Amino acid sequence: MVSLIKAGIIKKNKGSPLEEDACYEIRYLDEGHLNEMMALQExxxxxxxxxxxxxxxSIDYFRVLFMVENAAIGAFADEGLIACILLQFPGKAGDNFGADVNLPKDDLSKVVHLAKVAVHPAFRGNSLQRKMQSIHLEVARKMGCYHACCMVSPKNRHSLENMFSHGFIIKALKVKFGSRLRYILHKNLLCPNIVVPDEIRIASSNIGGQVCLLNRGFLGFRLVQLCDDLEISYGRVHAPMIQ
Ligand SMILES: CC(C)(COP(=O)(O)OP(=O)(O)OC[C@H]1O[C@@H](n2cnc3c(N)ncnc32)[C@H](O)[C@@H]1OP(=O)(O)O)[C@@H](O)C(=O)NCCC(=O)NCCS
Known part of the structure; x- marks a missing residue:
């Protein structure tokens, strides 16, 4: 059995009449979990x-990622795999999000992607994304990564909130993978960015306005939920000593 990283009690069906306590365990995943991974994705x-x-x-995509030690983490309950997150190490040659946020070329080999996160609908609201990503960011730092990057859709409020809570900031907004509009977020793992809130708030649906702010050197650092819209706060950043 793969080593246990963390365990505890969470809520199943949180906030519904069916709410109940459930035991969970967080473990590293390996090839033996590929089928469960595909079922969770479905x-x-x-x-x-x-x-x-x-x-x-595809299962082959996951197989390649799972071959890298500690790159996949899963949470398990009685039902089996209920959540997963994946790291990807793009290297200098691949589609490196570090290039999208203009990191120096020499740093691209030190970039890790937070490639995927998913929590089963019955177990949402237990901060599993945050819990597992905290573990993974520490794993990546110990593996010698300086920069963590990830992509989130402007429509994905919950994932965006969780990434901001880890200190990620929006550094680009562009179409990726052919047709998907994505924020590209970055966190310097050695020396966190400090955002000086010269704050400008703008609707997350205002794509042109946000691209314009990013081009002027503003970076997105917070999400504000209004009754019928999401707004992103943009500010200027004090560059860390180590870019
Ligand atoms: C993004 C995601 C992983 C977050 O799950 P999580 O860790 O359980 O989220 P949190 O514990 O931070 O949830 C915070 C609140 O948002 C709610 N919430 C989280 N995800 C939600 C969703 N997709 N729809 C509606 N509400 C959601 C939670 O119920 C919780 O509400 P509460 O504070 O009233 O209890 C999860 O929504 C998910 O798997 N989404 C689909 C896959 C996805 O978008 N992945 C990211 C792109 S790769």
Missing amino acids: VIVQNLADKEIFRTH
Whole structure:
């Protein structure tokens, strides 16, 4: 059995009449979990109101990622795999999000992607994304990564909120993978960015306005939920000593 990283009690069906306590364990995943991973992906997709926010992958894609030690973490309950997150190490040659946020070329080999996160709908609201990503960011730092990057859809409020809570900031907004509009977020793992809130708030649906702010050197650092819209706060950043 793969080593245990963390365990505890969470809520199943949180906030509904069916709410109950459930035991969970967080463990590293390996090839033996590939089928469960595919089944979880299917449940996630079936339950998405907007399928554009979540990219699906083949079992071969996961197999390659799972071969890298500690790159995949899963949470388990009695039902089996209920959540997963994946790291990807793009190297200098691949589609490196570090290039999208203008990191120096020499740093691209030190970039890790937070490639995927998914929590089974029955177990949402337990901060599993945050819990597992905290573990993974520490793993990546210990592996010698200086920079963590990830992509999030402007429509994906919950994932965006969780990335901001880890200190990620929006550094670019562009179409990726052919047709998907994505924020590209970055966190310097050695020396966190300090955002000076010269604050300008703008609707997350205002794509042109946000691109304009990014081009002027503003970076997105917070999300504000209004009754019928999401706004992103943009500010200037004090560059860290180590870019
Ligand atoms: C993004 C995601 C991983 C977050 O799950 P999580 O870690 O359980 O989220 P949190 O615990 O931070 O949830 C915070 C609040 O948002 C709610 N929430 C989280 N995800 C939600 C969703 N997709 N739809 C509606 N509400 C959601 C939670 O119920 C919780 O509400 P509460 O504070 O009233 O209890 C999860 O929504 C998910 O798997 N989404 C689909 C896949 C996806 O978008 N992945 C990211 C792109 S790769």
